[in-house]
Amino acid sequence: MPELPEVETTLRGIEPFISRKVIAHVLIRERKLRWPVSPGLASKIIGEKILGVRRRSKYILIIFRHGAILIHLGMSGHLRIFPANQSVQKHDHIDLVLTNDKLLRFHDPRRFGCFLWVEGDPFQSKQLVNLGPEPFDDEFCARMLFDRSKRRTTSVKNIIMDGNVVAGVGNIYANESLFRSGISPNRSARRISLARYEKLVHSIREVLTEAINAGGTTLRDYSKATGDPGYFSQQLSVYDREGKPCYICAGIIRRKVIGQRGSFYCPQCQN
């Protein structure tokens, strides 16, 4: 489920139900996540009002007066709103029960996600402080990619998936935006012209925008019983299409591992 568009979709989905609401109690059934759930979490937030919800990269921030909850969904996590008496399923690790008789539930089978209390300004936390600009910030531009790539030896795909370069571009959307801009994922980042980086920046924004508008991408969706799927999977050009014909040239989509991640591309359309 979770890449940037899925996280954004989650944020928009939960915000109306939790913003300005007060925490009645907190149920933690499993503390063993990416990092252990903060021991003092419950005592920090019970009786406190949620001032707002924000996203930074693929992190979700639930803002309180003197700190924030920093949530990451990892590979398999989701956050959903339920009635306060909702029954508990496997991998339902944390509930924030609100005084409006709803609860916000964190569910994550693989437990690569996190659910942390951050005291003070969450943007100064170690997870967020070194992140690159958001893809829609002006600071993210062809010139910046071009300049930063000069000193790098790695592939362009690894560059755009490097959160310190640009925040929140995950594997699906890296593959898709490289296809749209006609750039091979394996191409050395420092051998790409400024003009091609212009196309790439445009493609990244376009793909992310379309995916957000489609409600994200649902692929192997182990949760369709409770959650609505996203529809961007119907618009994927290369991701998970190994062996199938390219929609542009009918050539065969190939798969190659780059940076330990499956990478899909059309050898004819991308170079």
Add this chain to the structure above:
DNA sequence: ATCGCCTCCTGCGCGC
């Protein structure tokens, strides 16, 4: 600073 590799964990789909 950067690179590639490893790791955490569960679930699913495939071939035999």
Add this chain to the structure above:
DNA sequence: TGCGCGCAGGAGGCGA
């Protein structure tokens, strides 16, 4: 039908 294998939307941490 059951089992083993490979793969999965992330990203921190390691040694080199």
